Amino acid sequence: MVRLRRPSAQTVVVVNALADDPVAWRYGYELGRQVGLKAGSLYPILIRLRDRGLLEATWENDPSPGRPPRHLYRLTAEGLRWAAELAAVPVPGRVVGRPRLREA
Structure with missing residues (x-):
């Protein structure tokens, strides 16, 4: 898979969050928080x-009573490799590490 440019800081933050626990399925609202x-920024990234084959998605099997099923997400093996590559490359003008998150 050819990547012509570095992803946005928001994409890197999402990939890092998913890579923190690569076997866990995450739903969008939790991830966004x-x-x-x-949502307008998060879901286009997802x-x-x-x-691009970096993320897999599925529907929740057992939703809470009265709640519709939600989409769940986690990185694929290729996505995990890409997350490791992103973490290894320093970005000029930014302190090495993860991008800062906005205060909620």
């Missing part, structure tokens, strides 16, 4: 990552 992104 963790990384400080609203869709792009899924379309």
Whole structure:
């Protein structure tokens, strides 16, 4: 898979959050609260990552009573490799480490 440019800081934050616990399935609302992104920014990132084969998505099996099933997300093996590559490359002008999250 060819990547022509470095992903946005928001994409890196989402990938890092998913890589923190790579076997856990995460739903969008929880992930959005963790990384400080609203739905209008988060879901396009998740869709792009899924379309590129870096993220897998599934429907929740047993939703809470009265709640519709939610989409769940986690990184694929390729997504985990990419997350490791992102973590290894310093970004000029930024302190090495994860991007700062907005205060909620």
